[in-house]
Amino acid sequence: MLTGKQKRYLRAEAHHLTPIFQVGKGGVNEQMLLQISDALEARELLKVRILDNCADEKDEVAVALAEGTNSELVQLIGLTVVLYKESKNNKKINLPRVDKK
Known part of the structure; x- marks a missing residue:
């Protein structure tokens, strides 16, 4: 689970993507989820666009993408979904650490 500080950091990183x-x-289908999972392994952070002709609600699509790829939903803004999943082999993003009190 990402903290608010980590989500803010990831939103800033995703801005230019x-x-x-x-x-x-x-x-959302199985093949799409496999491709997105592969892309997340390579990139860790990516955006997915929901087209206007999508029959499903954008909130449902965002949750289905996050759950189907075992990733974190960083942001849903308009029709754009930002997903993050820490890579096992290609770690590029260093999240701000969580301070425990």
Whole structure:
């Protein structure tokens, strides 16, 4: 689970990214989830665009993407979803540490 500080950091990192996947009228499917999981392993942080012709609600699509890829939903802004998953082999992003009191 990400803290608010970590989510803010990831939102700033994702600001310049362009969406590399699109969810259209077919909705979220197994093949898409596999491709997004592979991309998350390589990049750790990515954006997914929900197209206007998608029949599902954007909140449902965002949750389905996060759960289907075992990633964290960083942000849903408009029709753009930002996902984060720590890479096992290609770690690039160092999150701010969590201070325990």
